[in-house]
Amino acid sequence: xxxxxxxxxxxxxxxxxxxxxxxxxxxxxxxxxxxxxxxxxxxxxxxxxxxxxxxxxxxxxxxxxxxxxxxxxxxxxxxxxxxxxxxxxxxxxxxxxxxxxxxxxxxxxxxxxxxxxxxxxxxxxxxxxxxxxxxxxxxxxxxxxxxxxxxxxxxxxxxxxxxxxxxxxxxxxxxxxxxxxxxxxxxxxxxxxxxxxxxxxxxxxxxxxxxxxxxxxxxxxxxxxxxxxxxxxxxxxxxxxxxxxxxxxxxxxxxxxxxxxxxxxxxxxxxxxxxxxxxxxxxxxxxxxxxxxxxxxxxxxxxxxxxxxxxxxxxxxxxxxxxxxxxxxxxxxxxxxxxxxxxxxxxxxxxxxxxxxxxxxxx
Amino acid sequence: xxxxxxxxxxxxxxxxxxxxxxxxxxxxxxxxxxxxxxxxxxxxxxxxxxxxxxxxxxxxxxxxxxxxxxxxxxxxxxxxxxxxxxxxxxxxxxxxxxxxxxxxxxxxxxxxxxxxxxxxxxxxxxxxxxxxxxxxxxxxxxxxxxxxxxxxxxxxxxxxxxxxxxxxxxxxxxxxxxxxxxxxxxxxxxxxxxxxxxxxxxxxxxxxxxxxxxxxxxxxxxxxxxxxxxxxxxxxxxxxxxxxxxxxxxxxxxxxxxxxxxxxxxxxxxxxxxxxxxxxxxxxxxxxxxxxxxxxxxxxxxxxxxxxxxxxxxxxxxxxxxxxxxxxxxxxxxxxxxxxxxxxxxxxxxxxxxxxxxxxxxxxxxxxxxxxxxxxxxxxxxxxxxxxxxxxxxxxxxxxxxxxxxxxxxxxxxxxxxxxxxxxxxxxxxxxxxxxxxxxxxxxxxxxxxxxxxxxxxxxxxxxxxxxxxxxxxxxxxxxxxxxxxxxxxx
Numbered sequence: 001x002x003x004x005x006x007x008x009x010x011x012x013x014x015x016x017x018x019x020x021x022x023x024x025x026x027x028x029x030x031x032x033x034x035x036x037x038x039x040x041x042x043x044x045x046x047x048x049x050x051x052x053x054x055x056x057x058x059x060x061x062x063x064x065x066x067x068x069x070x071x072x073x074x075x076x077x078x079x080x081x082x083x084x085x086x087x088x089x090x091x092x093x094x095x096x097x098x099x100x101x102x103x104x105x106x107x108x109x110x111x112x113x114x115x116x117x118x119x120x121x122x123x124x125x126x127x128x129x130x131x132x133x134x135x136x137x138x139x140x141x142x143x144x145x146x147x148x149x150x151x152x153x154x155x156x157x158x159x160x161x162x163x164x165x166x167x168x169x170x171x172x173x174x175x176x177x178x179x180x181x182x183x184x185x186x187x188x189x190x191x192x193x194x195x196x197x198x199x200x201x202x203x204x205x206x207x208x209x210x211x212x213x214x215x216x217x218x219x220x221x222x223x224x225x226x227x228x229x230x231x232x233x234x235x236x237x238x239x240x241x242x243x244x245x246x247x248x249x250x251x252x253x254x255x256x257x258x259x260x261x262x263x264x265x266x267x268x269x270x271x272x273x274x275x276x277x278x279x280x281x282x283x284x285x286x287x288x289x290x291x292x293x294x295x296x297x298x299x300x301x302x303x304x305x306x307x308x309x310x311x312x313x314x315x316x317x318x319x320x321x322x323x324x325x326x327x328x329x330x331x332x333x334x335x336x337x338x339x340x341x342x343x344x345x346x347x348x349x350x351x352x353x354x355x356x357x358x359x360x361x362x363x
Numbered sequence: 364x365x366x367x368x369x370x371x372x373x374x375x376x377x378x379x380x381x382x383x384x385x386x387x388x389x390x391x392x393x394x395x396x397x398x399x400x401x402x403x404x405x406x407x408x409x410x411x412x413x414x415x416x417x418x419x420x421x422x423x424x425x426x427x428x429x430x431x432x433x434x435x436x437x438x439x440x441x442x443x444x445x446x447x448x449x450x451x452x453x454x455x456x457x458x459x460x461x462x463x464x465x466x467x468x469x470x471x472x473x474x475x476x477x478x479x480x481x482x483x484x485x486x487x488x489x490x491x492x493x494x495x496x497x498x499x500x501x502x503x504x505x506x507x508x509x510x511x512x513x514x515x516x517x518x519x520x521x522x523x524x525x526x527x528x529x530x531x532x533x534x535x536x537x538x539x540x541x542x543x544x545x546x547x548x549x550x551x552x553x554x555x556x557x558x559x560x561x562x563x564x565x566x567x568x569x570x571x572x573x574x575x576x577x578x579x580x581x582x583x584x585x586x587x588x589x590x591x592x593x594x595x596x597x598x599x600x601x602x603x604x605x606x607x608x609x610x611x612x613x614x615x616x617x618x619x620x621x622x623x624x625x626x627x628x629x630x631x632x633x634x635x636x637x638x639x640x641x642x643x644x645x646x647x648x649x650x651x652x653x654x655x656x657x658x659x660x661x662x663x664x665x666x667x668x669x670x671x672x673x674x675x676x677x678x679x680x681x682x683x684x685x686x687x688x689x690x691x692x693x694x695x696x697x698x699x700x701x702x703x704x705x706x707x708x709x710x711x712x713x714x715x716x717x718x719x720x721x722x723x724x725x726x727x728x729x730x731x732x733x734x735x736x737x738x739x740x741x742x743x744x745x746x747x748x749x750x751x752x753x754x755x756x757x758x759x760x761x762x763x764x765x766x767x768x769x770x771x772x773x774x775x776x777x778x779x780x781x782x783x784x785x786x787x788x789x790x791x792x793x794x795x796x797x798x799x800x801x802x803x804x805x806x807x808x809x810x811x812x813x814x815x816x817x818x819x820x821x822x823x824x825x826x827x828x829x830x831x832x833x834x835x836x837x838x839x840x841x842x843x844x845x846x847x848x849x850x851x852x853x854x
Contacts, residue, residue: 001822006551009829013554016833021840153369154844162841163773 028156033165035061036144047169048183053141055093059109064091067110070122071098073246076312080181085320088117092183099130100225107232116239124246125265132224187309190302197301201251208260213267226275233279241282244319245289250296251304253342266335273331284326287315290338296361364409366611367564367843387543396514403519417482422516424448425492429499433506442500446493453489456482461686484523488516490650495530497654504530520615524608526626527646542620552819553617558836559815560610563603565839571600577769582746585753589762594733597740599806610815631810634724636700651676674698693738767795
C-alpha cells in the first residue's frame with residue numbers, strides 16, 4: 001500500500017477505534033453498574049455482585065438510611081429482614097476479611113452522604129485485632145476510590161464491566177422478584193456439607209500456647225480500633241448502633257484454639273462491650289455466636305468458617321427479635337458458653353483422635 | 364511502564380512520536396534523538412525511579428570503557444573491564460541471592476540473602492552492551508557519542524524484553540537523515556503490527572496463562588488431561604506472550620521508521636530442536652553464536668569440541684533465562700538434545716526426505732518442546748517429575764473442568780447462564796471445556812500460519828482488515844484493566 005492508502009487506512013482505523021471506545025465508555029457511564037458516577041437510573045435495579053467494586057459507589061450514590069457492616073460472615077445476611085422489621089432501607093457495606101479500619105471508612109463515607117437511622121454491625125473479633133494503620137478498604141478496586149479521573153479508564157474500558165456486570169444489571173433489572181437484600185450473597189455458589197467443610201480444614205503442628213491479652217502490640221491495636229469506632233458512635237447519637245457477635249463454625253474456632261488466639265478474641269469482644277455499652281444508642285446482641293447447634297452442625301457450612309443462608313438469617317433475627325442482649329454484666333457468662341463448647345470439642349477430639357464425632361451434630 | 368497499559372498506548376507513545384517527528388521536521392535532529400532517549404528513560408523508570416540510576420550506571424560504565432579504548436588504544440584491557448562490569452551488575456542483580464542460597468545449602472552456611480528484586484530488562488540491555496564491548500575489542504565498532512550510545516541502549520521498544528539489538532543495527536538508522544521523516548507506510552505497518560502483538564498478548568497469552576498457572580501451581584491435583592491442557596496452555600502462552608511483545612517492539616520501531624530485527628519465525632513448526640533455536644528468540648541465539656560459541660572455537664576445533672561448545676552455550680542460555688535450577692536444567696537438557704541431534708544428524712536428516720517423515724519429525728519435535736517446557740515452567744525441581752507422573756498417570760479426576768473454570772473469560776458469562784438454563788451443569792461444564800479446547804486449537808492454527816510480521820511486511824492490509832483491526836484493538840483496550848506483565852521482562 002502506498003503512502004496515501006496507508007494514511008487513509010490508519011486514519012480510518014483511529015476513527016473507528018475511537019468510536020468503539022467512546023461508545024463503550026458512554027454506555028458504562030450511563031448504566032454505571034458500580035454506582036460510581038450516579039444513583040440508579042429509572043427502570044434499573046441495584047444489582048450487587050462484587051462488593052470490592054460496588055460498596056464504595058453504593059454508599060455514595062444510592063438511597064438508604066441504614067447500613068449493615070461486616071466481613072464475609074455477615075455478607076450472607078439478607079438485609080431485607082432489617083428493612084421489613086424497622087421500615088428502613090439498608091445498604092450492605094461488607095468486605096471479605098474486613099479490618100475494623102475498613103468498616104470505619106465505610107461508615108464515615110455513609111455518614112458523609114446520608115443520615116443513618118440504624119447501623120447493624122456484624123462484629124467478628126478478627127476485625128478489632130487487625131492493625132489500625134493497614135490500608136482501609138484493601139479489597140476494593142483503588143481506581144474507584146481515588147480522586148484521579150484518569151484511573152476511571154479501568155472502569156469504563158473494562159471487559160468484565162462491559163460484558164458481564166452491565167448486561168447482568170440490565171437483565172436482572174427486568175426481574176420483578178430480585179431481592180436486593182441478598183446483595184453479595186455467595187451461598188448459592190457454595191456446597192454446604194460436613195465433607196466440604198472438613199475438606200477445607202488442615203490443622204497443622206502443635207497447639208500454640210494462648211497469646212497473652214495484655215501484650216503491648218495487641219492492646220495498641222485493639223484500643224486504636226475501638227477508639228475509631230467509639231468516635232463514630234459518640235458523634236452520631238441520633239443513629240442506633242446494633243452490634244452482634246458473628247457466628248463461626250467450630251473448625252474456625254479450632255484453628256484459633258491451635259494458633260493461641262482464642263483468649264484474645266474473647267477479650268476483643270469483651271473490650272468492645274466495655275467501651276461502647278455505656279452509650280444509649282448502642283446495643284449488643286449475642287446473635288447465635290454461642291449456640292452449640294449452630295456452631296457444631298457442619299451440614300450448614302461450606303468451609304471451616306462460613307455458614308449457609310439459614311444460619312445467617314438466624315443472626316439477623318436475633319437482632320430483630322431483641323433476644324439475648326449482651327451487656328457488661330452478662331458478657332463473661334455468654335462468652336463462657338462459647339468457651340465451654342470449644343473445650344468440649346477439643347476434649348472429644350483428643351479422646352477420639354478423629355473428626356467423625358462431628359457427624360453426630362448433623363441434623 | 365508496560366506496552367499493555369493505557370498510559371503507554373494513549374499518552375506515552377503519541378507524545379513521544381509527536382515530539383520526535385516535530386523536532387525532526389524542524390531539522391533539530393540531535394534534540395529529536397535526545398527526546399527519544401529521555402522518553403525511553405522515563406518509560407524504563409516510570410514506576411521505579413532507582414531503575415534510572417541502574418541503567419545510567421550501566422551505560423556510564425560501558426561508555427567510559429569505550430572512551431578509554433579510544434583514548435589509550437588498550438582495547439583488550441578496557442573491553443574486558445567493560446564486560447566484567449556488565450557481568451558483575453548482572454550477577455549482583457540477578458544471581459546473587461541464588462548463589463548465596465546454594466552456597467548456604469551446599470556448605471551449611473548462614474549467609475544473609477539480599478532479596479534483590481530483578482530489575483526489568485537488565486538481561487537484555489546488559490547483553491546488548493556486552494556485544495558492543497566485544498565488537499569494540501575486535502575493532503568492529505567505533506566509539507559513539509554519548510547520545511548515540513544511549514539511543515542504542517535505551518530505545519524503549521526493545522529495552523525491556525528485546526529483541527537483543529546490535530549497535531550496528533540501530534545507531535546507523537538513527538543517524539540516517541532519510542529515516543527521520545514521518546513515513547505513512549512505515550507508521551501504518553507499525554500500528555498494525557503493534558495491534559496484532561497486543562492482541563497476541565492480551566487476548567491469547569493472558570487467557571492461556573490462567574490455565575498454565577493453575578496447572579503448575581496445583582500439580583498434585585492434576586490428571587492426565589488437565590496436565591496436558593496445562594502444558595499446552597503454557598507452550599502457547601509463552602509463544603504469544605514473547606512473540607506478541609516482539610511484534611509490538613518491531614511495530615513501535617516502524618512507527619519511528621526504525622527497523623528492529625526479527626525474533627521469531629514460527630518456531631513450533633521446527634523439525635528439530637536445533638531448528639527450533641534458529642526460529643525462537645533468534646537474536647539471543649545469534650548473540651550466543653557470535654559472542655560465545657565462535658570465540659570458544661565453534662566447530663573449527665573438531666566435532667567433540669563443537670559439541671562441548673554447544674552444551675556450554677545452552678547451559679548459559681538456561682542461566683540467562685533465570686536464577687533457578689529449573690532454567691539451568693532446561694538449558695542443559697536442550698544442549699544435550701542438540702548434541703544428540705548433531706551426532707545422529709545423517710539418519711535424522713533422511714527422515715525429512717519424504718513428507719510423512721518430515722511431519723512425524725515435526726510432531727515429535729513439538730512433543731519434545733512440550734516436554735522441555737515442563738522443566739522450564741515448573742515451580743521447583745521436585746515439581747518436574749511430579750508433573751510428568753500426573754501427565755502419564757492416564758487418570759481422570761475431573762480436574763480439567765477446574766482448569767477450564769480458572770480460564771474464565773467475561774465473554775463466557777452470558778453464554779454460561781444460557782447453557783446452565785438449557786442443559787444444566789453438564790452443558791455448562793462442557794461449554795467451558797470446549798472453550799479451552801477451542802483456545803488451544805486457535806493457538807495451534809495461528810502458530811502454523813503466516814506470522815503477523817510476515818503478513819504486515821508483505822503490505823497485505825486492505826479495507827477488509829480495517830474493522831477486524833479496530834475490533835481487535837477495542838477488545839485489547841477493554842482487557843487492559845487486568846494487566847499481566849510480560850514473561851520475558853522477568854528474565
